[in-house]
Amino acid sequence: xxxxxxxxxxxxxxxxxxxxxxxxxxxxxxxxxxxxxxxxxxxxxxxxxxxxxxxxxxxxxxxxxxxxxxxxxxxxxxxxxxxxxxxxxxxxxxxxxxxxxxxxxxxxxxxxxxxxxxxxxxxxxxxxxxxxxxxxxxxxxxxxxxxxxxxxxxxxxxxxxxxxxxxxxxxxxxxxxxxxxxxxxxxxxxxxxxxxxxxxxxxxxxxxxxxxxxxxxxxxxxxxxxxxxxxxxxxxxxxxxxxxxxxxxxxxxxxxxxxxxxxxxxxxxxxxxxxxxxxxxxxxxxxxxxxxxxxxxxxxxxxxxxxxxxxxxxxxxxxxxxxxxxxxxxxxxxxxxxxxxx
Amino acid sequence: xxxxxxxxxxxxxxxxxxxxxxxxxxxxxxxxxxxxxxxxxxxxxxxxxxxxxxxxxxxxxxxxxxxxxxxxxxxxxxxxxxxxxxxxxxxxxxxxxxxxxxxxxxxxxxxxxxxxxxxxxxxxxxxxxxxxxxxxxxxxxxxxxxxxxxxxxxxxxxxxxxxxxxxxxxxxxxxxxxxxxxxxxxxxxxxxxxxxxxxxxxxxxxxxxxxxxxxxxxxxxxxxxxxxxxxxxxxxxxxxxxxxxxxxxxxxxxxxxxxxxxxxxxxxxxxxxxxxxxxxxxxxxxxxxxxxxxxxxxxxxxxxxxxxxxxxxxxxxxxxxxxxxxxxxxxxxxxxxxxxxx
Numbered sequence: 220x221x222x223x224x225x226x227x228x229x230x231x232x233x234x235x236x237x238x239x240x241x242x243x244x245x246x247x248x249x250x251x252x253x254x255x256x257x258x259x260x261x262x263x264x265x266x267x268x269x270x271x272x273x274x275x276x277x278x279x280x281x282x283x284x285x286x287x288x289x290x291x292x293x294x295x296x297x298x299x300x301x302x303x304x305x306x307x308x309x310x311x312x313x314x315x316x317x318x319x320x321x322x323x324x325x326x327x328x329x330x331x332x333x334x335x336x337x338x339x340x341x342x343x344x345x346x347x348x349x350x351x352x353x354x355x356x357x358x359x360x361x362x363x364x365x366x367x368x369x370x371x372x373x374x375x376x377x378x379x380x381x382x383x384x385x386x387x388x389x390x391x392x393x394x395x396x397x398x399x400x401x402x403x404x405x406x407x408x409x410x411x412x413x414x415x416x417x418x419x420x421x422x423x424x425x426x427x428x429x430x431x432x433x434x435x436x437x438x439x440x441x442x443x444x445x446x447x448x449x450x451x452x453x454x455x456x457x458x459x460x461x462x463x464x465x466x467x468x469x470x471x472x473x474x475x476x477x478x479x480x481x482x483x484x485x486x487x488x489x490x491x492x493x494x495x496x497x498x499x500x501x502x503x504x505x506x507x508x509x510x511x512x513x514x515x516x517x518x519x520x521x522x523x524x525x526x527x528x529x530x531x532x533x534x535x536x537x538x539x540x541x542x543x544x545x546x547x548x549x550x551x552x553x554x555x556x557x558x559x560x561x
Numbered sequence: 562x563x564x565x566x567x568x569x570x571x572x573x574x575x576x577x578x579x580x581x582x583x584x585x586x587x588x589x590x591x592x593x594x595x596x597x598x599x600x601x602x603x604x605x606x607x608x609x610x611x612x613x614x615x616x617x618x619x620x621x622x623x624x625x626x627x628x629x630x631x632x633x634x635x636x637x638x639x640x641x642x643x644x645x646x647x648x649x650x651x652x653x654x655x656x657x658x659x660x661x662x663x664x665x666x667x668x669x670x671x672x673x674x675x676x677x678x679x680x681x682x683x684x685x686x687x688x689x690x691x692x693x694x695x696x697x698x699x700x701x702x703x704x705x706x707x708x709x710x711x712x713x714x715x716x717x718x719x720x721x722x723x724x725x726x727x728x729x730x731x732x733x734x735x736x737x738x739x740x741x742x743x744x745x746x747x748x749x750x751x752x753x754x755x756x757x758x759x760x761x762x763x764x765x766x767x768x769x770x771x772x773x774x775x776x777x778x779x780x781x782x783x784x785x786x787x788x789x790x791x792x793x794x795x796x797x798x799x800x801x802x803x804x805x806x807x808x809x810x811x812x813x814x815x816x817x818x819x820x821x822x823x824x825x826x827x828x829x830x831x832x833x834x835x836x837x838x839x840x841x842x843x844x845x846x847x848x849x850x851x852x853x854x855x856x857x858x859x860x861x862x863x864x865x866x867x868x869x870x871x872x873x874x875x876x877x878x879x880x881x882x883x884x885x886x887x888x889x890x891x892x893x894x895x896x897x898x899x900x901x902x903x
Contacts, residue, residue, distance in 0.1 A: 351803055361740060364748040398703065398791040406706040406788040430792060434799035446748040447789055449740040450772060451796050457776035458800045461693055465835055469828040476828035482821025486811040493807055 220249040221313040222530050223304040224523070227255035227282060228319030229516045236319060237263035239523025244272040246524075249531060252313055254279050254304035279303035289324035294331070301325065305332035308509050314534045315510035317501065317526050325504060325513050326362055333509035338546045340367070342506035343374045344445065344513065346452060347385060347499035352436025354499055356382045357396075359445035360452050362504070366444040368411035371395065372420070376545050377505045378440045379422050384536030385499075385529070390423045391439035396447065397427035404429070408444060421548065459494060501526035503533065510539050562591040563655040564872050565646040566865070569597035569624060570661030571858045578661060579605035581865025586614040588866075591873060594655055596621050596646040621645035631666035636673070643667065647674035650851045656876045657852035659843065659868050667846060667855050668704055675851035680888045682709070684848035685716045686787065686855065688794060689727060689841035694778025696841055698724045699738075701787035702794050704846070708786040710753035713737065714762070718887050719847045720782045721764050726878030727841075727871070732765045733781035738789065739769035746771070750786060763890065801836060843868035845875065852881050 222243075226236045233253075237260060240251045250273040253260050257278040264274060281296035283289055293301055301324055307313045309332055318325045322344065335342060345358030358378050363370065375393050382391040395412055397405035402413065404427050416424055428438050430451070443451070470480040480487070500522040504511040510533055514526035533539075564585075568578045575595075579602060582593045592615040595602050599620040606616060623638035625631055635643055643666055649655045651674055660667045664686065677684060687700030700720050705712065717735050724733040737754055739747035744755065746769050758766055770780050772793070785793070812822040822829070842864040846853040852875055856868035875881075 349803075351806065364740065396792065398706065398788055398795070406786075430796040430799040434796075434803050444748075446740055446751075447792060450738065450789060450793060453740070454772040454776075454793050454796055455800045457772040458797045459804055461691075461776050462801055462804050462832075462836060464693065466829070466832045469832040469835070470825055472831075473828050476825045479821040479824030479826075479828070483812055483818045483825060484821075486815050486818035486821070487808070489814075490804075490808045490811040493811070494804060 220531055220534055221252065222249055222527055222534075223252040223254060223307050223313045223316045224527065225255065225300045225304050225316070225318045225320075226253040226260050227279075227300045228321070229514065229518055230320070231517075231519055232319065233259050233263050235519045236523050238267070238520040239518075240274060240527065241267045241269060241272065242520065242524045243527040244269075244274055247528070247531060249273075250275070250313070251527065252277050252304065252307055254300040254307070256280060256282065277303060277307065283321075283324065289321040290327040293324045293327045301328040302332060305329065305509060305511070309333060315512065315530045317512045317514060317530045319514045319518055319523065319526070320516035322361055322513060325511065329504050329507050329509070329511050333507035333511070336506050336508055336543060336546060338550045339377075339506040340370045340373055342504055343377060344502060344504055345378055345381065346502035347496065348441075348452070348455075349494060349496050349499075350434050350436040354386055355433065355436065355439050355441055356385065357441045357443065357448060357452070358505070359443065359448050360502065361445050361449035363445040365446070366408060368408055368415055371408070371412040371442050371444065372415045373546065373549065375416065375420070375422060375424070375440065375442045376549055377542050378442060380542045380545050381503055381505060381533070381538055382440050384532055384538065386439055388439060392425045392437070393422045393440040393442065394425050394428040394438035396433065396441050396443040396451070397429060400427065400429050400432055402426050412442075421545070463491070497522055498525050499529070501529040505542060510534060562589075562873055562876055563594065564591055564869055564876075565594040565596060565649050565655045565658045566869065567597070567642045567646050567658070567660045567662075568595040568602050569621075569642045570663070571856065571860055572662070573859075573861055574661065575601050575605050577861045578865050580609070580862040581860075582616060582869065583609045583611060583614065584862065584866045585869040586611075586616055589870070589873060591615075592617070592655070593869065594619050594646065594649055596642040596649070598622060598624065619645060619649065625663075625666065631663040632669040635666045635669045641670075643670040644674060647671065647851060647853070651675060657854070657872045659854045659856060659872045661856045661860055661865065661868070662858035664703055664855060667853065671846050671849050671851070671853050675849035675853070678848050678850055678885060678888060680892045681719075681848040682712045682715055684846055685719060686844060686846055687720055687723065688844035689838065690783075690794070690797075691836060691838050691841075692776050692778040696728055697775065697778060697781050697783055698727065699783045699785065699790060699794070700847070701785065701790050702844070703787050703791035705787040707788070708750060710750055710757055713750070713754040713784050713786065714757045715888065715891065717758065717762070717764060717766070717782065717784045718891055719884050720784060722884045722887050723845055723847060723875070723880055724782050726874055726880065728781055730781055734767045734779070735764045735782040735784065736767050736770040736780035738775065738783050738785040738793070739771060742769065742771050742774055744768050754784075763887070805833070839864055840867050841871070843871040847884060852876060
């Protein structure tokens with residue numbers, strides 16, 4: 220199997236990206252193309268014993284500066300690591316692309332290089348999200364701010380295809396995110412999407428969930444528009460930081476508590492580990508003619524490793540072909556309703 | 562000053578509602594009408610020394626059962642505590658109404674009894690929200706799922722009026738909630754609202770904030786549609802519970818950590834206290850011809866006390882008249898733009 224990594228992406232490139240790729244290549248014996256500034260990548264690679272590993276460097280010198288609008292820069296600088304890396308996949312040299320960092324740039328480059336899959340209304344950005352039972356996948360989390368009900372119905376089917384190998388479940392429970400748990404809840408978008416889903420779905424569709432149920436793990440796939448989804452992800456992160464910071468402040472303000480906190484440190488770390496979602500660090504950009512995973516811009520060595528692992532899993536599970544098939548079935552079956560639906 | 566409390570509202574009525582009212586009446590020497598089942602309320606009152614306190618009971622026997630759709634029940638049962646209590650305010654016997662619990666019922670009863678303020682597009686539900694710097698107010702958090710940009714602009718002005726006395730700040734910073742911090746971010750609703758606000762506002766308007774900035778306390782008033790706002794509030798609650806539960810599980814799983822947790826308990830409690838937002842427990846339903854505060858259905862004695870305190874503060878600050886005035890100014894000033902705007 221052959222993967223491509225944007226070695227220059229994210230806040231800690233190329234140190235952490237290269238380190239993660241070395242770890243992954245060693246454990247899985249897959250090829251990982253490292254795309255970016257050749258000299259910088261080579262310098263990093265020399266820190267490790269890479270004998271027996273296949274880590275070819277592909278030079279892509281056009282760095283996207285911090286002061287540039289990333290989506291614009293990707294369009295203008297054709298030799299940037301994202302576009303060059305994705306082309307390796309498009310031309311059959313590799314099976315999937317793992318990007319790190321700026322979502323806007325990934326979206327632009329992905330659409331430019333791979334184009335949308337036939338029949339897919341819009342590509343959807345998904346992430347795995349921890350809950351009290353384990354994980355669910357949530358999408359769209361930021362690719363599309365203003366959505367149509369029809370798109371959400373398609374995404375439900377696409378996310379279900381992806382959730383199967385990712386969460387290792389046969390028939391994922393699929394729901395829309397709403398402001399209440401009763402059927403019929405939601406804004407007009409979600410209400411109409413519910414009606415369309417009831418008419419035609421090939422899913423284990425369970426209706427709507429509100430955040431409480433979502434965080435209790437009552438659905439495996441939670442579908443929402445990209446504006447709401449993005450805010451939900453960001454708000455969760457912000458609330459988590461706020462709570463942990465508040466706890467830390469209160470613990471440090473009391474001598475006895477400080478001692479307690481020191482004793483409790485391993486438990487704290489374990490909890491933060493569970494919350495940090497490291498093993499499910501990478502999201503997926505679904506609906507393009509190429510497999511694209513998206514790791515967080517703050518990803519370090521271990522998260523890069525797991526992002527590559529997710530990429531490999533998705534390739535192995537043939538998620539792209541299965542999505543294509545699902546969309547074709549859906550389009551075929553739904554055709555008599557389509558006019559009415561849209 | 563005279564307040565009205567729905568003594569039968571919420572999960573712990575009438576025990577906790579009456580207890581909170583007694584505490585409040587004792588501290589502030591205000592009249593609190595207790596509306597609900599006379600016998601039940603009297604029984605609770607007898608538990609306390611209420612000499613010198615003015616706590617008149619107003620009999621409203623039509624309880625809203627757990628199995629009824631609350632908004633429907635409020636309409637059908639005219640002698641329910643919410644409608645009877647609000648009428649006391651409408652008819653000038655009291656200055657403000659404090660409801661506990663079901664938001665749908667409060668919305669229905671509020672609109673039925675008070676009607677919308679002249680010129681107000683839609684009433685808005687607001688809540689104070691803790692952040693790392695203190696508090697901000699957020700609205701709409703659930704009264705309106707599908708909104709127009711024009712409504713959000715009005716709410717921004719209404720929420721600013723209310724934030725002033727509540728947060729004790731002269732010129733609150735007002736922002737829209739978006740999926741990014743750059744101006745122009747947002748879905749179509751938020752983008753258009755930004756354009757309208759730039760054309761005409763009488764506020765300390767700072768543009769858009771994303772969740773991270775919101776939780777860092779960079780705005781005092783955060784305006785959003787009721788679908789997004791409701792999900793943000795619920796997601797925050799769900800994430801907080803998830804984190805605290807995860808921490809607890811990990812602490813209990815290790816003997817040394819258990820000891821640590823015991824030592825750290827006061828700090829934990831202080832943190833949860835800060836997060837639980839007790840002193841700012843009550844939201845406001847703004848835009849009606851009557852002051853209505855909304856306490857959480859899970860409110861106990863102390864939260865009821867603080868909800869009544871908020872109600873009293875809002876009456877004292879004459880928030881209703883000031884809102885009326887602000888809306889009139891806004892309507893007057895905006896009139897040349899109105900056709901274009903809507």
